[in-house]
Amino acid sequence: MLYLYEKQNVDSFFSRLDAGIDPDSSTIEKNVSDILKNVQTCGDEALCRYAEKFDGVIMNREMLKSTAEQMKAAEEAFREIEPVLKQAAGRIRRYHERHLPGSWIERENGGSRLGVRIRPLDRVGCYVPGGRAPYPSSLFMTVIPAQVAGVKDIIVVSPPNAGGVVSPAVLNAARILGIERVYCAGGAQAVGALAFGTESIPRVDKVVGPGNAYVTEAKRQVYGRVDIDMLAGPSEVVILADETADPDFVAADLLAQAEHDPRSGSVLVTWSRDLASAVQESVNSQAACLSRLDIIRVSLKERGGILLSRNPQQAEDWVNRLAPEHLGLHVKDPWERLERIDHAGAVFLGSWSPETVGDYWAGPSHVLPTQGTARFASPLGTEDFMKRSSLIFFSRKDLEKDADAIIQLAKMEGLDAHANAVRCRVCKENGGSNPAGSPEITGLSGAATGG
Structure with a gap:
């Protein structure tokens, strides 16, 4: 039910992912x-x-x-x-x-x-x-x-x-x-x-x-x-596991994801061939008892797989390439392994942290970036419901001190009104008149590029 990819076959798995999941x-x-x-x-x-x-x-x-x-x-x-x-x-x-x-x-x-x-x-x-x-x-x-x-x-x-x-x-x-x-x-x-x-x-x-x-x-x-x-997009999980992982735990986590939707992704990444074989067997035996077996079969066939790497470093590289929504670390020292993981929406560390805990109970939102967008996106949080306004209060002393530098930048972009907005304040406060017609201002040229 869960296909094993290794060597050149791994490229075909990634190509299938890169092709997308919505042909229509x-x-x-x-x-x-x-x-x-x-x-x-x-x-x-x-x-x-x-x-x-x-x-x-x-x-x-x-x-x-x-x-x-x-x-x-x-x-x-x-x-x-x-x-x-x-x-x-x-x-x-x-x-x-x-x-x-x-x-x-x-x-x-x-x-x-x-x-x-x-x-x-x-x-x-x-x-x-x-x-x-x-x-x-x-x-x-x-x-x-x-x-x-x-x-x-x-x-x-x-x-x-x-x-x-x-x-x-x-x-x-x-x-x-x-x-x-x-x-x-x-x-x-x-x-x-x-x-x-x-x-x-x-x-x-x-x-x-x-x-x-x-x-x-x-x-x-x-x-x-x-x-x-x-x-x-559809929900997904990647399990990174070594030879110490419990194959039944790994299989259970993969199946928990697969039952969501026929397009859900459930992937095991490991360098242990023995573990890969044991997980395949456990997936088959556990799935037979589940009520959503039809969905699971399609999900594992279309979006599931076991990626067998040469070594831990290659496995970590694959995980970062996948940038999964959910990442389970079923390894001897998950905190040490975490240091080499750059991209994941939510990370479940250790064999006693199933994704189900995050779905319902732990605390972080389960609304997470999918389809590799964890490379640049983050889980839903309080900051997503807030907006920022920049606050800028310049004193007369600081504007006078920095006026020349600001005016030079406006000159560089050819924006004479920008320069004048600073110069008129400085000149007026120093007893001068509005300098909008001064040679320094009228001599500016170039198209406006922004405000």
């Missing part, structure tokens, strides 16, 4: 563009039409916003597990409270002050997927960092279930966090509603949360009108 991306792009235009033009009516077309449920405008009665029913349905949900939410909140960025101001010798002012976004939209299964954990992992950041207005959208309502598991998670505005809309149309606003759903400043290829493409197309967190 042009079709998706066109379909999403049409959906977004319809939502922008028709608002709630378009959302109801697409709910019938894509989700198979008949809806009207009044059904878009989840009701207090639905929230109450969700509370009753999940009353037994509520203590566990609240404990998980508390862990997530405490983690994000630890690394809140702060404003600062620094005073210079001449009295000038420079700094950064950080403020939360006004309104954000959290997309909670619900296609193959409801994901209340994704609501926790997107909403809680936004709350910790200080966002006052948080909107949640999630696809309808067969009954035409948001999954009770998702509604209950929203209730626990005090989120009252949960809308029954999914797919690209939900992203469009958040970006453009409809009669029922207000426009937001940023859209966050994982979704399928249509959701991701919609986020790509609305970026610029609103901000987004990232363009996430």
Whole structure:
């Protein structure tokens, strides 16, 4: 079920990854563009039409916003597990409270002050997927960092279930966090509603949360009108393991990823042939007992594999090339090995740190960069719900001291008005007149290149 790649075959594995996972991306792009235009033009009516077309449920405008009665029913349905949900939410909140960025101001010798002012976004939209299964954990992992950041207005959208309502598991998670505005809309149309606003759903400043290829493409197309967190693809895990690893643990972690989606990636990187063989056997035996075997088979065939390296250094190089969303280090000394890993969204160190812990319980958000984007992207965090303003206060003393240098830079770029904005202040304060017509200013030439 899990193919072994070694020597030249490893190149074919990477080539397959580099080819991408959406061969029909042009079709998706066109379909999403049409959906977004319809939502922008028709608002709630378009959302109801697409709910019938894509989700198979008949809806009207009044059904878009989840009701207090639905929230109450969700509370009753999940009353037994509520203590566990609240404990998980508390862990997530405490983690994000630890690394809140702060404003600062620094005073210079001449009295000038420079700094950064950080403020939360006004309104954000959290997309909670619900296609193959409801994901209340994704609501926790997107909403809680936004709350910790200080966002006052948080909107949640999630696809309808067969009954035409948001999954009770998702509604209950929203209730626990005090989120009252949960809308029954999914797919690209939900992203469009958040970006453009409809009669029922207000426009937001940023859209966050994982979704399928249509959701991701919609986020790509609305970026610029609103901000987004990232363009996430199917989930993935890479396990780096040595001869000390437990093959059953490794196999279990690979299968936990593979059951997500037929396009999920599950890869073992090792230099131990004995371990590779043992993991293959364990994958086959464990998978036979799992309820999502059909999804797992496709996932492991299309996006899974075991990469057998010559040595540890080559294995580490492959891991950095993959830059995985999740990385498990099943090695003798995971902390020492971590020093040579540069690219990963979340790192699970040691055999007792399964990815499942990160999905639900540990604290960091499980919204992570995928498809190699961990080379330059980071997990969702409080800073993603905040924005910075640069603060610049120059004293008269410092402007007079630095005026000549600033004017020289403006001259270099041919921007005489820039130079004049400094010179007029210095000359006026020293008893002179506005020097805009002086030879030094009028002699400047060149096209403006920026402000």
